[in-house]
Amino acid sequence: MGLMDFIKKQFIDIIQWTEDDNGVLAWRYPMQDFEIQYGASLTVRESQVAVFVNEGKVADVFGPGMYKLTTQTLPVLTYLKNWDKLFESPFKSDVYFFSTRQQVDQRWGTTQPVTIRDKDFGAVRLRGFGNYSYRVADAKRFHTEISGTRERYTVTELDGQLRGLMLQHISDAVAQSGIPFLDLAANQVEFAKALQAATAPAFEALGLKLESVTLQNVSLPEELQKILDQKIGMGMIGQNMNQFLQYQTAQAIPKLAEGVGSGGGGVAGDAMGLGAGLALGQTLAQQLQSGLNPNAGQGQGQPQGQGAGPAGATPAAAMQPVSQSADEVLLLLEKLGDLKAKGILTDEEFAAKKADLLKKLS
Numbered sequence: 001m002g003l004m005d006f007i008k009k010q011f012i013d014i015i016q017w018t019e020d021d022n023g024v025l026a027w028r029y030p031m032q033d034f035e036i037q038y039g040a041s042l043t044v045r046e047s048q049v050a051v052f053v054n055e056g057k058v059a060d061v062f063g064p065g066m067y068k069l070t071t072q073t074l075p076v077l078t079y080l081k082n083w084d085k086l087f088e089s090p091f092k093s094d095v096y097f098f099s100t101r102q103q104v105d106q107r108w109g110t111t112q113p114v115t116i117r118d119k120d121f122g123a124v125r126l127r128g129f130g131n132y133s134y135r136v137a138d139a140k141r142f143h144t145e146i147s148g149t150r151e152r153y154t155v156t157e158l159d160g161q162l163r164g165l166m167l168q169h170i171s172d173a174v175a176q177s178g179i180p181f182l183d184l185a186a187n188q189v190e191f192a193k194a195l196q197a198a199t200a201p202a203f204e205a206l207g208l209k210l211e212s213v214t215l216q217n218v219s220l221p222e223e224l225q226k227i228l229d230q231k232i233g234m235g236m237i238g239q240n241m242n243q244f245l246q247y248q249t250a251q252a253i254p255k256l257a258e259g260v261g262s263g264g265g266g267v268a269g270d271a272m273g274l275g276a277g278l279a280l281g282q283t284l285a286q287q288l289q290s291g292l293n294p295n296a297g298q299g300q301g302q303p304q305g306q307g308a309g310p311a312g313a314t315p316a317a318a319m320q321p322v323s324q325s326a327d328e329v330l331l332l333l334e335k336l337g338d339l340k341a342k343g344i345l346t347d348e349e350f351a352a353k354k355a356d357l358l359k360k361l362s
């Protein structure tokens with residue numbers, strides 16, 4: 001190889017990036033000791049941006065197209081290097097390519113429940129997850145703020161930072177949307193739009209554009225979900241206590257009938273137990289209604305205050321049957337067990353009432 005051939009190979013005539021690797025956001029053209037030939041060709045493909053950097057300062061930025069590198073096409077670099085218009089020698093400059101195509105199917109999700117304010121419950125801790133997509137929108141800013149002089153910068157390296165930005169703005173998104181927690185599941189699109197609007201400025205500060213956000217699921221931690229289920233159940237009961245207990249009694253009658261017909265005994269003991277069960281259902285309804293509404297007995301021939309518990313008494317505290325037969329006690333125990341199974345009574349309330357009722361059988 002002759003000396004002239006060796007020297008020629010030190011000059012770069014064509015600069016381009018074929019973007020062979022997926023997930024690369026920024027890539028530095030391998031200059032090493034080579035110099036760019038004056039009049040060399042620069043090819044920037046669709047979904048790419050090329051940036052020339054001189055001694056750490058961003059100079060000229062090129063969008064998609066083919067360019068002949070001269071002092072006319074490199075005005076900023078010409079100024080920084082103090083070239084005159086007749087300069088035609090090879091020159092040194094770092095060249096970075098940036099992928100501006102959309103990076104899709106990026107995942108976000110809460111590793112721990114996030115506490116938010118809610119107009120129905122005051123404060124709740126929720127979990128959520130979904131997808132988002134983004135692209136490099138300002139290559140100059142992205143180079144300055146994120147990728148710097150790295151040979152390459154990938155989506156994976158940026159993932160943790162962007163996911164943190166998404167989670168950081170969940171509370172803001174809920175506040176901006178004005179959607180209460182109970183309606184979030186039915187308004188996922190609106191919440192996702194609010195999350196995108198709240199997070200987009202943070203992405204923009206990094207030279208990125210947040211293209212879309214989706215919400216796939218939102219939920220409460222398991223322990224809070226149980227409390228919510230109990231609150232919903234108590235709300236349903238409060239609307240019509242008598243109707244609820246009549247329904248519960250009707251559901252229990254087939255079980256009592258099975259016990260009667262199974263060979264003497266069962267739960268009630270005989271057919272008379274069925275009638276006692278119906279009467280007990282009505283008595284239980286009256287007692288629970290009195291516990292929830294201290295004035296429920298007034299105007300119906302019942303002295304004021306009779307059968308009513310203290311203010312704020314729970315249904316378990318209001319259930320205090322007096323002078324009951326063994327059949328009635330057993331039926332009441334079964335009814336209490338059903339209420340506990342539905343989450344209306346706590347284990348402690350059920351255990352206390354069960355112990356009190358069993359004393360009446362001794």
